[in-house]
Amino acid sequence: MALLAQRLALPTRDEAHALGQTPGRLVWVREVTLFCDNRPVVFAHSVLPRFPRGPLTRGLMHLGRCPLGALLFSHPGFLRGRLAAQRLDRRHALFPRAIDALQLREKPPAILWSRRSGFSFKTQTLLVTEIFSPEILRIRF
Numbered sequence: 001m002a003l004l005a006q007r008l009a010l011p012t013r014d015e016a017h018a019l020g021q022t023p024g025r026l027v028w029v030r031e032v033t034l035f036c037d038n039r040p041v042v043f044a045h046s047v048l049p050r051f052p053r054g055p056l057t058r059g060l061m062h063l064g065r066c067p068l069g070a071l072l073f074s075h076p077g078f079l080r081g082r083l084a085a086q087r088l089d090r091r092h093a094l095f096p097r098a099i100d101a102l103q104l105r106e107k108p109p110a111i112l113w114s115r116r117s118g119f120s121f122k123t124q125t126l127l128v129t130e131i132f133s134p135e136i137l138r139i140r141f
Contacts, residue, residue, distance in 0.1 A: 081118035
């Protein structure tokens, strides 16, 4: 895993809607690339509203280079929401960041597949979007 960024930023329009946030409000954003056989195969983009603050905020701030799953799956109080799949093309705000993170700039595909789900703990909800490289289909298990 490579930590690309963890910062305050504006959510995409669809993220703000999914989180019930007013567009234009800053949220915590964490972006990582996940690797398999030394190849980037997943760009993960996680969004956490700044308010209300709580255990998710504290956990996210202390993750550093540890995977988010270490936080999400370490406590039985986390609830995972429904999983949604979506095709992304160059019009989607996350598409160019995914292309860069997945090292697809030389031959960018027309679409990328993604999945998204929310994780809640007490009064907080974290939205996780995973965008998959077409290279993932070439990995032998």
